[in-house]
Amino acid sequence: MFDLRQFAALAPDWYLRLQYHHELDSTNDEARRLAEAGAEHGTVVLSDHQTAGRGRRGASWVCEPGDGLLFSMVIRPSFPKTNWSRIALAAGIGIAETLNAKWGVRAQVKWPNDIYIQDKKCAGILTEAREDFVIVGIGVNVMSAPPSENARIEAIAVADVVQSPVSREMVLAALLTGIMTEVDACAGHFEAQLERLRKICYLTGKGIKFSAHEKEFSGLVRGVGFDGALQVEVDGEVMSFSQASEINVL
Numbered sequence: 001m002f003d004l005r006q007f008a009a010l011a012p013d014w015y016l017r018l019q020y021h022h023e024l025d026s027t028n029d030e031a032r033r034l035a036e037a038g039a040e041h042g043t044v045v046l047s048d049h050q051t052a053g054r055g056r057r058g059a060s061w062v063c064e065p066g067d068g069l070l071f072s073m074v075i076r077p078s079f080p081k082t083n084w085s086r087i088a089l090a091a092g093i094g095i096a097e098t099l100n101a102k103w104g105v106r107a108q109v110k111w112p113n114d115i116y117i118q119d120k121k122c123a124g125i126l127t128e129a130r131e132d133f134v135i136v137g138i139g140v141n142v143m144s145a146p147p148s149e150n151a152r153i154e155a156i157a158v159a160d161v162v163q164s165p166v167s168r169e170m171v172l173a174a175l176l177t178g179i180m181t182e183v184d185a186c187a188g189h190f191e192a193q194l195e196r197l198r199k200i201c202y203l204t205g206k207g208i209k210f211s212a213h214e215k216e217f218s219g220l221v222r223g224v225g226f227d228g229a230l231q232v233e234v235d236g237e238v239m240s241f242s243q244a245s246e247i248n249v250l
């Protein structure tokens with residue numbers, strides 16, 4: 001069970017904004033319900049267990065109670081909807097950079113929404129937008145990782161690569177501040193954040209296969225463009241993708 005006392009001592013301000021449940025359908029759904037009822041920017045929903053946890057593209061997100069963190073944040077952006085796609089990238093930067101700064105784990109962002117450590121998935125982000133808010137849902141493997149989602153995607157936990165004692169309470173306290181700082185900052189000088197994203201971009205220089213606009217593509221990743229889109233060299237031409245299916249590294 002999540003130790004609320006330990007968390008309150010580590011992050012008193014976040015403790016006041018945290019809604020903790022032993023079990024929920026999905027923290028994203030509960031955060032959406034709270035947001036619809038007026039919950040403020042920065043409200044956090046955390047659950048030990050989800051009966052209907054969602055991943056992207058209709059996948060489920062499975063985590064044994066106590067193994068990881070399942071949480072969602074209510075974001076009420078102060079900037080136009082046309083730029084809301086920045087939020088998921090900003091959250092990824094916040095997660096990877098916080099894990100690196102605190103625990104030296106060399107986390108990278110697998111564009112657009114996954115966090116990788118040692119070529120394995122450690123965390124995933126699911127953002128869901130409504131008229132006037134965005135729910136940022138995050139699953140992080142902290143104490144131990146679930147068995148591989150499939151043959152291509154292996155999972156890893158923070159504790160697998162950190163020598164010092166680590167707890168879910170410590171990781172949540174650090175991540176909430178890291179994520180919120182980046183999400184708030186993406187209203188402004190996004191290019192500066194992209195510059196940092198480029199330094200921890202897992203896919204740069206890798207050959208990939210994916211589908212976009214209902215077509216199959218394979219190519220070499222050149223990096224992340226000024227707008228946060230993935231730049232891929234396909235048949236000698238550099239193309240920009242702002243969305244893609246699951247990206248398979250070749």
Ligand code: BTN
Binds near residue numbers: 053057138
């Ligand atoms: C992915 O990698 O596909 C994204 C996974 C996001 C999972 C988290 S767990 C907490 C929150 N609630 C959900 O139902 N999903 C997100």
